[in-house]
Amino acid sequence: MTQRILPVALVQHACSSSRDDNLQHSISGIRQAAKQGAQLILLQELHSSLYFCQTENTHHFDLAEPVPGPTTNLLGELAKELQVVIVASLFEKRAAGLYHNTAVVLERDGSLAGRYRKMHIPDDPGYYEKFYFTPGDLGFQPIPTSVGKLGVLICWDQWFPEAARLMALAGADLLLYPTAIGWDAQDNDAEQLRQREAWQTIQRAHAVANGIPVLSCNRVGVETAPDSDSEIHFWGSSFVTGPQGEIHALAPADKDVVLMADIDLQRSEMVRRIWPYLRDRRIDAYGELNLRYRDQKGDPYRDLDDTGNES
Numbered sequence: 001m002t003q004r005i006l007p008v009a010l011v012q013h014a015c016s017s018s019r020d021d022n023l024q025h026s027i028s029g030i031r032q033a034a035k036q037g038a039q040l041i042l043l044q045e046l047h048s049s050l051y052f053c054q055t056e057n058t059h060h061f062d063l064a065e066p067v068p069g070p071t072t073n074l075l076g077e078l079a080k081e082l083q084v085v086i087v088a089s090l091f092e093k094r095a096a097g098l099y100h101n102t103a104v105v106l107e108r109d110g111s112l113a114g115r116y117r118k119m120h121i122p123d124d125p126g127y128y129e130k131f132y133f134t135p136g137d138l139g140f141q142p143i144p145t146s147v148g149k150l151g152v153l154i155c156w157d158q159w160f161p162e163a164a165r166l167m168a169l170a171g172a173d174l175l176l177y178p179t180a181i182g183w184d185a186q187d188n189d190a191e192q193l194r195q196r197e198a199w200q201t202i203q204r205a206h207a208v209a210n211g212i213p214v215l216s217c218n219r220v221g222v223e224t225a226p227d228s229d230s231e232i233h234f235w236g237s238s239f240v241t242g243p244q245g246e247i248h249a250l251a252p253a254d255k256d257v258v259l260m261a262d263i264d265l266q267r268s269e270m271v272r273r274i275w276p277y278l279r280d281r282r283i284d285a286y287g288e289l290n291l292r293y294r295d296q297k298g299d300p301y302r303d304l305d306d307t308g309n310e311s
Helices: 019-035 058-063 070-082 155-159 161-169 189-210 267-274
Strands: 005-012 040-043 085-095 098-106 112-117 143-145 148-152 174-178 182-184 214-217 220-224 231-235 239-241 247-250 257-264
Touching (some): 005 019, 005 239, 019 040, 019 257, 040 174, 070 085, 070 098, 112 143, 148 161, 155 161, 155 174, 155 189, 161 189, 174 189, 182 189, 189 231, 189 239, 239 257
Parallel strands (some): 005 040, 040 085, 174 214
Antiparallel strands (some): 182 231
């Protein structure tokens, strides 16, 4: 079986309050990656702005834009000029009062190949995304491109094995995670290490469990919310892993970088032959995955509606 090598790049950088400056950082990274031979380039989550979800502020909805729109047009022209596929992350305005955390894929001819709307929406201190984003409604469908079928997911999605599995079952050739994750200023060194290692481990496990490569692009820098004391130390550490969880490339935790790697897309076939997880799945016994939880007696836990009745 011949190798099919796909050169990829991840553009990791700090962000400021200037949309133009942030886009120029991303564009500069894309140009550098293309110059080094990358055919697929992944940007980090919400790369054209600060991570505004640290607080709840209705003025931040002004950052949203339609798809297609200004950013997709700009990056589409760049993709066509450089003949590369770009995966970017946007705050999508779908309609008045309806917004999504959306990843878009720009094909090498400049066209919009597809989009993915973030399905799992967190609501934690410093990550108040439920205030801003409606959960995605496009499901877990890979986006066909000239470099393969891209299983695009976003940040919080990366903790859920179900999302990775469904993308793999739908034929994704690789998984891509635009990400914005970091430490709280109160986290000590040991807690920081545990969190970052857990973040990397879960995504490497998706690669192993599904036999496909994973690309995860995170931002760096310290961002303080302008209207509160909230502060996130984004830990960078973007990485590329192969279908057995092997690390092909790893970025530093505190520097802007264009991370390059070569992916052999044929290896997934070889790995799945020796680790045939898809063959051995007991799909006849997995129906309870549709339940929220099971109590200790083994009875299904059923959510209650507003009247207290089982729904």
